[in-house]
Amino acid sequence: MRKTPSSASRTTGAAANSPGNEYSVDELARVADSTVRNIRAYQDRGLLAPPEKRGRVGIYDDTHVSRLKLIHHLLARGYSLANIQDLIKAIEEGHDLRSILGLENAIGGRWSQERPQAYSLAALATMFGGTAPAALAKAVELGLLERDGLKFVAKSPSSLAAGAAMAREGIPAREMLDMMSDVRPHFEAVAKVLVDLVVRRLDRYDEASLPPPADVPALVEAIGRMRPLAMVLVESEMNRALEEAAGGYLGDRVATIMKKRLGHVPDENRKTGTASGPPRKRATKR
Template sequence: MTTRTLRFYRERKLVPPPRREGRIAWYSDHHLARLRTIGALLTRGHTLGGIAEILAAFEKGRDSRSAAELLGLAHTLTPPFSEETPVRLTPEELAAHFPGEDSAENLSACLDLGYLAVDGDELVHVSQRLLDASSALVGEGIPLSAVLDAGREVRTHVEAIATVFADLIRERLLASGRDPERIAEAVDRLRPYAKQVVDAELSMALDRRVRTELDAWLQDQAHGPKEP
């Protein structure tokens, strides 16, 4: 990023002013996180004016629904399927979840995935469950970069699964001729069943796949190291 671009962001109030010592301007991890958030929003098609509104909404303490509306994520027909609980963290608290893994590359990947957003001097993780799971995987020795790569791949697959259910709703409910209120009620009733189907199928698939991997590994162990 050029100094001219950075100066422009400061003038537009997108980035807070740096700490100055004489003619030297010092930018912290907070500034870096803010710049990566701006970059992620730009790639999603937001204008700088829209990004300024979003950041202002966070800084003024508006509720998450207002910020979601600015992002174009508000739900108008039914409550959201997701029941995730966002969690607020300082950069130091986030780093404590991933010892030795708090690199700029991993932070950028989290922002690009939408796992993290910047709220003043704090970070907001989109899901306590995702944060706990990621931290546990890293605790087992899996690099955070690999966890994030897996998360990106999982998202591709769950988007396809969500499309299956969305198609069912479009073809069987929205085309049924019912009034909007009854459709909304039906969709709300179907939410837990959609989750149950996915959870059951995933559990059985994991059993099959993991058992296959373990069986193959045990066979290798039983035969000992291969001859060079």
Template structure:
């Protein structure tokens, strides 16, 4: 399991070390493991930190969140609670962020770099920080660079990703809506898991996420195969038709 010092934890979570200490003082974040004078945090702390930040962004106060967490953990195993938090907050993206000079990124994106940056920022692929560009999905960037070598413009490639993002975002909303409706249908609104239900709910969420990723991947792969075969067939048929007409003209 990854381990973090406080500065590393804050950086990965997108917050500050000062906030981490404040959350600990308010009981929102479990204390780290002490190794000498150094506090060591884990992914369990990272999941809790992301959950707290998410609730704060929704307008809840630290006092409300503290009461909620204390009440939730009452009589429960902390590991199970953090396991559920991890299922909700842990990202499935494995690509490590990369930083490149903003000038290099702008050169690649061309004359309308500003517009393309805005679109990529909107879908969460990049962030602009001073004179640097933070790439949140380096695998995607590598793919775009490779395809650009075949003559596609940056705008065309950004268009593709934005359309894919929009479609997949709709699928994700539908999937999460199905899970939410299922939980409410079984337990009613405002339900929180207790006892063994915590681990069961975390397991269900993880498996549902895996099913969603697998479903999108396999469906897209099949659709690409089918459409590629059809488009290639249409292209070859048109090429053969032109060739036949050309030969007929020569023989005439």
């Protein structure tokens, strides 16, 4: 029988994502950007722990998500499955690489607690008042929806529901998708800065080595605390920017109305709060 990761290894660092998510094998493949076939293959090679059995159903959790992300990251950097298998074996044998188990879950684990949800084409049409093929294709391209046979799976049902609510307010789905395509690079840049900020606690260690095992629990807890705080900062700054943008638009709109109705716009003194009455008529000599 091929050796698989121990249950102790599977639970290392679990506190970093408590309460954790649970997934079927199909859901795990979606949230980890993998395939069911690859998941089975990684389990057969001992790279991925088997799921918890509940009757005839296998249940996976966030430790499986972070392990899959680690495998994908190492594969992208040119490591072979054999190399990764040696790494996992070294971890299980108690080498210092064991530290990576807690850190991979704290840093690489999911930030969202949402579970994917499947929608039929008819359900999407009802939500958005019709579904143009071009809009569906754009949503799939952006990763907002994923085809699954005759259905579409949303990784973030709440985002889909928000988009549907905006569509009911009269904003075309295609315009929302174009907006998301335009702003995504900016969000990715913000995310990069925040991740760098959160993991900067690792900077005091040599780049080519992991922290000492004794330091790992405190690091995992610190990173786990900072992740939700980073989300608060993003939400707060986004609210501030939206308020400023809305206020600027309202000011411009009011100025336009005054110009149209009153025939003038506030002069510079009035804009700065200085009292200023209407222009005086020039006196004429009799």
